[in-house]
Amino acid sequence: QELPKTHLRIVGSLSNLGPYKDFEVPFWTKRIPEQSKGAVTAEIRGFDQMGMKGPEVLRLLGQGVMEFAGVPMYYLAADDPAIEMIDIAGLLPDAETARKVTQATRPYYEKLLREKFKVELIGIGAFPAQVLYCNGEIKGLADIKGKKVRVGGRSQSELVAALGGTPVTMAFGEVVPALQNKTVDCGITGSMSGNLAKWHEVTTHLLALPLGWAQIAYAVNAKTWNGMDPKLRDFLDKEMLSLEGALWASAASVTEMGYLCNAGKAECRGGTPGKLVIVQPSKADHELLRKVEAEAMLPKWAARCNDACVGEYNATVSKVVGLAARK
Amino acid sequence: MIATALLMLLALMALAIPVGAALGLLGVALDWKYAFLPLTRALGEVAWNANNEFLLVCLPFFIMLGEILLRSGIAEKMYAGLVKWMSWLPGGLMHANIASCALFAATSGSSVATAATVGTVALPQAKRFGYNERLFLGTLAAGGTLGILIPPSLNMIIYCVLTNTSVPKLYLAGIVPGLVLVGLFMGVVWIGCLVFPQWGGEKTPVSWSERLAVLPDLLPPLGIFLVVVGSIYVGIATATEASALGVAAALGLAAWTKHLSWKMLGECLEGTMKSTGMVMLIIVAAMFLNFVINSIGLTDAMTQAMQGLNLSPAMMLLVVVVFYLVLGCFMETMSMMITTIPIVAPVMFALGFDPIWFGVVIVVLVEAALITPPVGLNLFVVQNLRKGGTLNDVIAGTSPFVVALMVLLLLLALFPGLAMWLPTTVVGGQ
Amino acid sequence: MLTQSLVQASTTLARWSVRGGGGLMFVGAMVVAVDVVLRKLFSVTFGGADELAGYAMAIATTWSFSYVLLMRGNVRVDALYIHLPSKLGIALDLVAVLGLGVFAALLARYGYEVFATSWELGSRSNSELKVPLWVPQGLWLLGLGQLVLTAAVLFVRALTLLLQRNAAEFKRLLGAKTIEEEAGAEASYVKEHEGEFLAAHVVPGAASPAADNHTANKGA
Numbered sequence: 001q002e003l004p005k006t007h008l009r010i011v012g013s014l015s016n017l018g019p020y021k022d023f024e025v026p027f028w029t030k031r032i033p034e035q036s037k038g039a040v041t042a043e044i045r046g047f048d049q050m051g052m053k054g055p056e057v058l059r060l061l062g063q064g065v066m067e068f069a070g071v072p073m074y075y076l077a078a079d080d081p082a083i084e085m086i087d088i089a090g091l092l093p094d095a096e097t098a099r100k101v102t103q104a105t106r107p108y109y110e111k112l113l114r115e116k117f118k119v120e121l122i123g124i125g126a127f128p129a130q131v132l133y134c135n136g137e138i139k140g141l142a143d144i145k146g147k148k149v150r151v152g153g154r155s156q157s158e159l160v161a162a163l164g165g166t167p168v169t170m171a172f173g174e175v176v177p178a179l180q181n182k183t184v185d186c187g188i189t190g191s192m193s194g195n196l197a198k199w200h201e202v203t204t205h206l207l208a209l210p211l212g213w214a215q216i217a218y219a220v221n222a223k224t225w226n227g228m229d230p231k232l233r234d235f236l237d238k239e240m241l242s243l244e245g246a247l248w249a250s251a252a253s254v255t256e257m258g259y260l261c262n263a264g265k266a267e268c269r270g271g272t273p274g275k276l277v278i279v280q281p282s283k284a285d286h287e288l289l290r291k292v293e294a295e296a297m298l299p300k301w302a303a304r305c306n307d308a309c310v311g312e313y314n315a316t317v318s319k320v321v322g323l324a325a326r327k
Numbered sequence: 328m329i330a331t332a333l334l335m336l337l338a339l340m341a342l343a344i345p346v347g348a349a350l351g352l353l354g355v356a357l358d359w360k361y362a363f364l365p366l367t368r369a370l371g372e373v374a375w376n377a378n379n380e381f382l383l384v385c386l387p388f389f390i391m392l393g394e395i396l397l398r399s400g401i402a403e404k405m406y407a408g409l410v411k412w413m414s415w416l417p418g419g420l421m422h423a424n425i426a427s428c429a430l431f432a433a434t435s436g437s438s439v440a441t442a443a444t445v446g447t448v449a450l451p452q453a454k455r456f457g458y459n460e461r462l463f464l465g466t467l468a469a470g471g472t473l474g475i476l477i478p479p480s481l482n483m484i485i486y487c488v489l490t491n492t493s494v495p496k497l498y499l500a501g502i503v504p505g506l507v508l509v510g511l512f513m514g515v516v517w518i519g520c521l522v523f524p525q526w527g528g529e530k531t532p533v534s535w536s537e538r539l540a541v542l543p544d545l546l547p548p549l550g551i552f553l554v555v556v557g558s559i560y561v562g563i564a565t566a567t568e569a570s571a572l573g574v575a576a577a578l579g580l581a582a583w584t585k586h587l588s589w590k591m592l593g594e595c596l597e598g599t600m601k602s603t604g605m606v607m608l609i610i611v612a613a614m615f616l617n618f619v620i621n622s623i624g625l626t627d628a629m630t631q632a633m634q635g636l637n638l639s640p641a642m643m644l645l646v647v648v649v650f651y652l653v654l655g656c657f658m659e660t661m662s663m664m665i666t667t668i669p670i671v672a673p674v675m676f677a678l679g680f681d682p683i684w685f686g687v688v689i690v691v692l693v694e695a696a697l698i699t700p701p702v703g704l705n706l707f708v709v710q711n712l713r714k715g716g717t718l719n720d721v722i723a724g725t726s727p728f729v730v731a732l733m734v735l736l737l738l739l740a741l742f743p744g745l746a747m748w749l750p751t752t753v754v755g756g757q
Numbered sequence: 758m759l760t761q762s763l764v765q766a767s768t769t770l771a772r773w774s775v776r777g778g779g780g781l782m783f784v785g786a787m788v789v790a791v792d793v794v795l796r797k798l799f800s801v802t803f804g805g806a807d808e809l810a811g812y813a814m815a816i817a818t819t820w821s822f823s824y825v826l827l828m829r830g831n832v833r834v835d836a837l838y839i840h841l842p843s844k845l846g847i848a849l850d851l852v853a854v855l856g857l858g859v860f861a862a863l864l865a866r867y868g869y870e871v872f873a874t875s876w877e878l879g880s881r882s883n884s885e886l887k888v889p890l891w892v893p894q895g896l897w898l899l900g901l902g903q904l905v906l907t908a909a910v911l912f913v914r915a916l917t918l919l920l921q922r923n924a925a926e927f928k929r930l931l932g933a934k935t936i937e938e939e940a941g942a943e944a945s946y947v948k949e950h951e952g953e954f955l956a957a958h959v960v961p962g963a964a965s966p967a968a969d970n971h972t973a974n975k976g977a
């Protein structure tokens with residue numbers, strides 16, 4: 001079937017990270033034109049390159065200032081705590097669970113974004129896992145206690161506090177010197193993005209336990225979407241599946257690659273070999289995490305969410321992870 | 328599209344519309360003309376983001392710090408102390424001007440504040456001791472620009488915000504070039520006064536006991552420097568937090584010297600917010616303009632135009648230097664940085680230039696912009712401090728120092744280690 | 758005379774709001790400084806001093822905009838302006854305040870949208886503090902509204918002065934700052950105290966009239 005000639009302007013996710021550079025850019029600028037036999041073309045820029053911070057992207061998308069955008073979901077939590085449920089820090093300890101939770105919650109998010117923000121959700125990808133880097137020895141999760149940890153958002157901040165550490169917020173660019181001279185003892189970031197930002201040069205230990213996934217929501221302004229030729233919508237829906245699949249596969253494999261690179265293994269590709277001690281999570285770590293989730297994280301999150309959103313959690317996420325939330 | 332945008336900008340500026348409003352209205356105009364999305368609706372979000380950006384909070388903090396130091400007499404004592412140490416050199420007080428600027432720069436994040444503060448105390452001396460007035464003015468306008476090369480530095484922070492670079496690393500990278508520039512500036516004075524001894528003014532003998540007696544007056548600025556810059560490297564504070572510590576330290580000093588009062592504090596805060604409001608309006612507008620030119624693809628067009636030149640890295644660097652020198656003649660530096668760096672920096676990084684090193688180069692180019700006519704904020708500031716004479720005196724006296732800045736750029740290109748050695752040694756990496 | 762008292766009222770309001778903003782910023786600086794010290798010494802933190810300082814700056818900034826406008830503190834490129842005949846200059850002054858007013862109105866219009874969206878969605882900051890965003894955004898918006906009003910008052914006053922052909926007062930209110938005026942603003946305090954400082958610290962004998970004999974500019 002013939003697709004109508006279309007040019008799309010895409011706002012991508014963070015321009016200096018893997019999902020944007022390795023997936024979004026080739027997807028929109030190469031694959032889409034090829035698959036549509038030249039009918040659909042696209043240009044893309046990261047939201048950070050446009051001077052955006054993140055939280056406002058969904059709003060601007062709804063207002064029609066942007067048409068297509070990809071944005072990490074933790075930025076969107078300011079406008080609705082329900083958005084956090086997909087990535088409560090420490091709740092999803094592996095990529096498979098994270099993907100299952102994402103699939104289970106997808107219909108809910110589609111409805112939420114459509115009704116509240118006038119935005120159509122067309123896909124959810126993920127970054128490689130968020131993990132703990134420390135400058136100084138750690139043996140497990142319990143060692144966060146008494147340490148200053150740089151966090152990237154409220155959920156991580158609550159996790160660190162629940163584990164007895166001091167959460168610290170600071171700009172990403174300030175973290176390396178801060179770790180170097182112990183303004184902070186530890187920091188949480190992607191296993192590979194930490195390597196690319198040279199965290200491995202200023203830390204000694206890495207705990208190989210995913211604490212978050214930073215799912216990326218790909219969404220379209222509702223008016224734009226509804227005004228499109230149905231053939232084009234089908235085409236984009238189908239293509240988004242391939243982007244999603246590629247991102248999730250990469251989230252899992254890049255997380256592992258991040259460990260290999262930071263450990264300085266010969267298999268390291270796409271990163272710089274470091275010499276970190278990779279601490280493998282023990283049974284005790286997993287137990288501690290579940291305990292903290294059940295006793296602190298979920299109650300705290302439920303407290304700022306309404307009944308409907310807690311109910312939604314219990315109908316979806318809870319089924320996958322086996323931990324219920326109560327208001 | 329590029330030419331239209333540039334022409335509109337020049338027209339709005341020529342109408343003497345306040346720079347902030349001119350940049351903002353240009354954004355709105357480009358939105359109408361070229362965008363099919365309602366980009367102006369983003370103005371509110373962009374303004375809110377720029378206004379509550381924590382990294383920019385150091386702007387009011389630095390201004391506050393300078394206000395307190397000025398109004399508590401600490402800056403004046405520092406100058407007097409340096410005069411006693413430097414006046415024996417050929418060129419006498421003019422060396423003290425440069426040294427004072429350097430020392431004040433170590434506490435202040437702004438070039439304008441540095442030139443204004445040191446200029447205020449130093450200027451009356453030019454006539455009194457028969458110095459060549461033009462060169463004397465030059466030392467102040469040019470010396471003031473050290474304010475942003477020697478850390479702390481507002482412009483460095485802006486650069487880091489725009490390019491996602493580490494502030495502490497860039498601070499470290501500025502120190503050695505800053506000291507080299509002090510040497511070059513002093514060299515200009517030295518050579519000038521060797522060739523024309525009558526420029527050098529009259530010497531006043533100073534005894535060693537006098538010199539030792541004023542040493543304590545040099546301590547407060549050094550103390551502030553240790554707090555503001557040192558706290559970052561011993562791991563107590565981030566760049567913005569450090570500027571807040573600096574305010575607290577300056578407040579402590581003012582209290583210690585018994586200059587602190589409600590009236591004085593009120594004046595400091597009013598002055599702080601007046602400068603902050605003036606600059607933030609420009610920043611908000613420039614951020615919005617940046618968003619618009621990104622959205623309509625102007626950035627892509629310019630980036631492609633630059634890459635399409637297919638120049639070697641060295642040639643590209645030359646093009647960028649000339650570009651900023653020309654633009655710097657006409658444009659206010661804050662808006663110049665915010666509108667151009669998001670376009671220029673990625674191209675330069677892609678060519679293999681180090682972000683930290685390039686940051687130092689940009690800061691030196693901004694310094695040049697501050698002292699090149701017709702729009703040079705430091706020229707205006709120094710002229711404003713005088714009691715007569717034309718701006719041409721200041722321009723003429725400052726011109727040799729522009730050459731010194733070019734020499735520094737050349738040195739940076741030939742020996743990148745000047746900038747890179749310190750950050751590499753202290754922080755590691757890159 | 759109505760327009761004159763309107764300008765006076767705006768000035769009084771602007772003076773209070775700029776002081777309020779300054780006070781807020783000062784408290785912000787102290788909170789951040791104390792937070793750093795507490796974190797270093799006791800490993801405790803307010804958790805969010807940076808966020809609060811950010812809100813303080815946003816509010817203080819817009820609260821100072823009107824004052825900057827009334828003090829004619831906005832940077833204007835006067836390369837062409839100063840060479841124009843005074844009537845043309847007056848026209849440009851009018852265009853300048855109008856241009857600023859239009860931009861301010863757009864800022865307030867879309868700033869309101871930011872505030873309204875946060876209000877409707879019940880947005881809270883993504884941090885431990887969970888600040889309801891409409892609170893700082895509402896205070897921030899007040900400053901933008903004030904700027905629109907101030908610009909409007911100035912514009913109306915300017916038209917009145919034009920009708921009265923009162924060029925001197927017009928220039929005093931709206932003209933781009935002359936070089937001498939800016940000098941005063943930059944360093945008024947030090948200038949007042951120049952005598953004391955110099956006599957006390959700078960040069961031996963500076964206070965003696967004899968030193969003034971060397972005023973001849975020997976060079977150039």
Ligand code: NA
Pocket residue numbers: 431432433434435436437473474475476477478479480
């Ligand atoms: Na400085």
Ligand code: NA
Pocket residue numbers: 655656657658695696697698699700701702703704
């Ligand atoms: Na210039």
